[in-house]
Amino acid sequence: MILNGTTRTVSPGSASHPLPRPGSPERGASQGILRKPGGDEASIAAPAPPVTFPFSAIVGQDEMRRALMIAAVDPSVGGVLVFGDRGTGKSTAIRGLAALLPPMKAVIGCPYSCDPAKAAGECPHCSGRPETRRSHLAPVPVVDLPLGATEDRVVGALDLERALTRGEKAFEPGLLARANRGFLYIDEVNLLDDHLVDLLLDVAASGINTVEREGLSVRHPAKFVLVGSGNPEEGELRPQLLDRFGLAVEVTTPTDLPTRIDVVRRRDAYERDPAGFCAAYAKADRALQKRLTAARARLSALDVPDETLEAAARLCLALGTDGLRGELTLMRTARALAAYEGADTVGIDHLRQVAPSALRHRLRRNPLDESGSTARVARAVAEVLGS
Numbered sequence: 001m002i003l004n005g006t007t008r009t010v011s012p013g014s015a016s017h018p019l020p021r022p023g024s025p026e027r028g029a030s031q032g033i034l035r036k037p038g039g040d041e042a043s044i045a046a047p048a049p050p051v052t053f054p055f056s057a058i059v060g061q062d063e064m065r066r067a068l069m070i071a072a073v074d075p076s077v078g079g080v081l082v083f084g085d086r087g088t089g090k091s092t093a094i095r096g097l098a099a100l101l102p103p104m105k106a107v108i109g110c111p112y113s114c115d116p117a118k119a120a121g122e123c124p125h126c127s128g129r130p131e132t133r134r135s136h137l138a139p140v141p142v143v144d145l146p147l148g149a150t151e152d153r154v155v156g157a158l159d160l161e162r163a164l165t166r167g168e169k170a171f172e173p174g175l176l177a178r179a180n181r182g183f184l185y186i187d188e189v190n191l192l193d194d195h196l197v198d199l200l201l202d203v204a205a206s207g208i209n210t211v212e213r214e215g216l217s218v219r220h221p222a223k224f225v226l227v228g229s230g231n232p233e234e235g236e237l238r239p240q241l242l243d244r245f246g247l248a249v250e251v252t253t254p255t256d257l258p259t260r261i262d263v264v265r266r267r268d269a270y271e272r273d274p275a276g277f278c279a280a281y282a283k284a285d286r287a288l289q290k291r292l293t294a295a296r297a298r299l300s301a302l303d304v305p306d307e308t309l310e311a312a313a314r315l316c317l318a319l320g321t322d323g324l325r326g327e328l329t330l331m332r333t334a335r336a337l338a339a340y341e342g343a344d345t346v347g348i349d350h351l352r353q354v355a356p357s358a359l360r361h362r363l364r365r366n367p368l369d370e371s372g373s374t375a376r377v378a379r380a381v382a383e384v385l386g387s
Contacts, residue, residue, distance in 0.1 A: 052278075053095070054099070054281035054285050055096035055288060056281050060263075064251050068097045070333055070340065070354070071247065072097060073292060077247060077332050078245060078246025078332075080225075086231055091229055097183075098142040101139070102292065103138060106137075111173045112126075112220055112222075113141065114126050115181065123221055124171070141183070145184055145186045145196075147186075147191055152174065154176060154199060157213065169215055174209075176209045180223055181223060189241075190231075191235060204226060207223040226245065246358065248360055304331055313327055315381065315384045316330070316359070320363070320364055321362045352381055356378065
């Protein structure tokens with residue numbers, strides 16, 4: 001866990017230019033010109049672009065880091081919600097994950113970053129093109145959705161420049177289009193306007209964004225991993241949106257002295273020399289990236305034994321979760337964790353590790369039980385799965 005500073009970093013695929021990865025040749029500062037008071041010009045180094053706090057340098061918060069890595073291994077888990085105290089590293093961990101994501105193949109020129117190995121489907125750019133579309137390696141998009149974003153900015157709208165200069169009706173893709181095949185990150189998600197929540201619910205359920213306005217009728221793919229963070233003291237999340245998150249993580253301020261000292265020491269070192277600090281953890285980040293890539297390759301070969309599925313179902317029955325989404329998420333999460341750990345099969349121990357994240361936000365309120373959802377899950381895990 002790290003402390004949030006005042007510096008805001010930009011994730012790859014966000015509204016600003018994508019961040020170069022640690023150690024890339026683009027990290028060097030460009031040269032600028034400064035005019036001295038006397039009129040002479042002097043060449044100076046322009047400020048280097050902001051760098052992301054390394055994911056491997058985060059202290060503690062094991063459940064949060066594990067949940068984010070699981071979502072990166074298997075996006076079908078359904079996203080991650082991180083709720084907790086201010087200054088506990090929620091945003092920093094999510095932005096640090098972006099630097100670990102291996103590049104993906106995307107169709108050249110496609111604003112939706114379509115996979116060249118799959119059929120064009122609903123993509124308006126690729127639908128009329130041959131299957132042998134040219135592709136290139138592109139960074140996985142991690143797009144920030146600001147709280148104050150307008151509906152047109154999120155879903156897309158009429159391209160006014162082309163409409164005014166050429167008289168053409170053309171579609172200008174929004175944030176949902178740029179997040180396709182990537183991550184959509186919402187900081188302070190519990191403060192998001194209701195009309196934007198409704199939009200996200202529709203798109204998250206179908207994976208397709210439909211825009212009907214100003215004489216335009218456009219459908220395009222918008223499949224993304226939804227990642228949100230927030231402080232529960234500032235308001236609760238709508239139940240409909242809460243259910244769309246596959247995993248929910250609670251983070252708290254550390255109470256042991258060594259951890260707090262280590263957090264402050266690392267954050268101070270990062271703020272003093274961001275490039276040098278990132279270089280010191282570059283090897284560890286590369287190791288995590290290789291592990292993530294290997295887990296993705298191993299995922300399809302892992303089967304979930306019947307005994308593990310039965311244990312997941314008994315646990316959800318004991319907790320009284322609504323529907324079957326709890327079992328599905330629990331199974332997918334346990335399988336992704338097993339792939340990440342290099343296991344040959346999905347066992348009961350994997351269920352124990354991921355059960356709180358997969359189930360704590362799916363419980364009904366019990367007025368006769370004053371314990372929190374995390375304690376209820378832990379109690380059910382001990383009774384059903386054993387210690």
